[in-house]
Amino acid sequence: MPFRPKSLKEIAQKASTLEAWGIGVAEFLDEVNVVRLRDGSSAFLDLVREEPPSLKLRFEEGETADAFAAALAEHLALEAAVPAPKWTGKRERYLTKAWFPLSQIAERPSLRSIIERDTPKSFRNHNIFIDEHSLVRT
Numbered sequence: 001m002p003f004r005p006k007s008l009k010e011i012a013q014k015a016s017t018l019e020a021w022g023i024g025v026a027e028f029l030d031e032v033n034v035v036r037l038r039d040g041s042s043a044f045l046d047l048v049r050e051e052p053p054s055l056k057l058r059f060e061e062g063e064t065a066d067a068f069a070a071a072l073a074e075h076l077a078l079e080a081a082v083p084a085p086k087w088t089g090k091r092e093r094y095l096t097k098a099w100f101p102l103s104q105i106a107e108r109p110s111l112r113s114i115i116e117r118d119t120p121k122s123f124r125n126h127n128i129f130i131d132e133h134s135l136v137r138t
Helices: 008-014 018-039 043-047 062-080 103-107 109-118 121-125
Strands: none
Touching (some): 008 062, 018 062, 043 062
8 A cells, every 4th residue: 555645744754765755745645635625625734834854965856855845835825825834935945946857848948938837836936847737636
């Protein structure tokens, strides 16, 4: 049975690679959906309230996971129309260089402009560029 994290903090505590972080986030989004359906639209904010430990020094591209965590917490808060947790605004939760999940996107201006345009605001603010559909789980 897959590991279903109950918080962003739990994902960060267990992740040892960016790939493991991404798998944890996918499972976490399932948990968010369960909590949202069961307990209401803002109940899932308890899942992002605690600041995850920094991954910058734990593995290559750990700073990307740090920024992604903040962007995701802000995105979920925005969806629920509530303030984001304060930890999401820390300087170390922002990337200085744009990050795209696939190098092919960054290298192709036409694809890059589409992803830049369609990335949810909270992710753009943290310099993380993803397709909005990447956050949808069924």
